[in-house]
Amino acid sequence: MTKPYDPEGEGARMSFDGAMSYGDYLQLDKVLNAQAPISKAHDELLFIIQHQTSELWMRLAVHELTAAREALQGADMRPAFKMLSRVSRIFEQLNGAWDVLRTMTPSDYTTFRSSLGQSSGFQSYQYRQIEFILGNRNRAMIRPHAHRPDLAELLEAELDRPSLYDVALRALHASIPLPETVLRRDLALPHADDAAVVAAWTEVYRHPEQHWALYELAEKLVDLEDYFRRWRFNHVTTVERVIGFKRGTGGTGGVSYLKRMLEVELFPELWHLRTGL
Numbered sequence: 001m002t003k004p005y006d007p008e009g010e011g012a013r014m015s016f017d018g019a020m021s022y023g024d025y026l027q028l029d030k031v032l033n034a035q036a037p038i039s040k041a042h043d044e045l046l047f048i049i050q051h052q053t054s055e056l057w058m059r060l061a062v063h064e065l066t067a068a069r070e071a072l073q074g075a076d077m078r079p080a081f082k083m084l085s086r087v088s089r090i091f092e093q094l095n096g097a098w099d100v101l102r103t104m105t106p107s108d109y110t111t112f113r114s115s116l117g118q119s120s121g122f123q124s125y126q127y128r129q130i131e132f133i134l135g136n137r138n139r140a141m142i143r144p145h146a147h148r149p150d151l152a153e154l155l156e157a158e159l160d161r162p163s164l165y166d167v168a169l170r171a172l173h174a175s176i177p178l179p180e181t182v183l184r185r186d187l188a189l190p191h192a193d194d195a196a197v198v199a200a201w202t203e204v205y206r207h208p209e210q211h212w213a214l215y216e217l218a219e220k221l222v223d224l225e226d227y228f229r230r231w232r233f234n235h236v237t238t239v240e241r242v243i244g245f246k247r248g249t250g251g252t253g254g255v256s257y258l259k260r261m262l263e264v265e266l267f268p269e270l271w272h273l274r275t276g277l
């Protein structure tokens with residue numbers, strides 16, 4: 001008989017009296033005590049954890065997107081590419097997570113849906129912040145946060161800043177001049193599709209070797225929007241599977257609202273240029 005493995009013999013620390021442990025560093029008491037199902041339904045814990053983990057990944061996405069936007073304003077765009085790639089991977093992670101939630105049937109969900117009251121993902125301020133950073137801006141979406149002035153202000157502040165795409169267009173302008181109307185748009189509104197911007201991106205895609213950094217930036221953005229679209233599609237499909245065409249707890253039409261959001265184009269010219277190449 002071999003002796004059972006003794007971690008202490010190898011030097012593993014066993015006493016954490018007064019020293020920072022794994023759980024201390026990660027504040028696991030707070031994180032793992034933040035799941036409080038309000039019904040007796042078996043699946044409510046899945047529902048809570050699915051949303052809490054999504055919010056954690058969204059927190060990282062906001063962090064990366066904010067830093068990427070700043071990096072794109074500097075002389076060297078390359079550090080931003082790494083951050084944008086990471087955000088795409090975060091969305092891939094969120095997309096994979098739907099497979100777990102899909103194990104919840106309509107029969108399971110109806111056992112606790114009424115406990116949710118009028119709460120809904122529609123009121124996720126981090127999701128709205130991501131949409132605003134990316135450029136899908138609509139001041140009306142701040143209204144559900146009026147009862148939390150700190151969050152309403154955070155979102156309002158985002159509408160005063162250029163979006164990630166605005167910053168990308170300014171970088172494009174440094175090589176291929178764009179109209180003033182594009183560069184001086186009302187930041188609180190979504191960017192409107194513009195023929196001169198399509199022409200400028202077309203130039204980049206026709207001569208990638210001359211505009212390599214812009215070409216790479218464009219593809220990073222397309223990648224990000226691609227993954228984001230998949231998130232929207234997975235969401236609406238899961239919703240239809242679980243609640244059919246019922247109205248949402250947030251008060252929208254439910255699937256009809258989410259289908260409308262599938263039409264959003266974050267970086268329209270990057271998609272439109274492809275037809276003309």
Ligand code: HEM
Nearest residue numbers: 050054120121122124127239242248249250251252254261
């Ligand atoms: C069974 C699972 C789910 C159902 C039935 C569901 C249902 C809905 C519905 C009906 C809406 C429209 C707003 C309303 O409530 O009226 C909505 C919006 C939303 N949900 Fe979910 N959802 C589910 C899971 C999730 C998950 C896992 C997340 C991840 C955080 C999420 C995040 C969101 C967000 C961010 C919105 C706002 C979308 C937008 O404004 O474009 N949902 N959901």
Ligand SMILES: N[C@@H](CC(=O)c1ccccc1NC=O)C(=O)O
Nearest residue numbers: 116119120121122247248249250
């Ligand atoms: N809107 C969902 C409820 C819902 O999914 C939800 C409720 C509370 C917290 C997050 C949620 N997730 C996404 O909307 C519904 O209508 O059933």
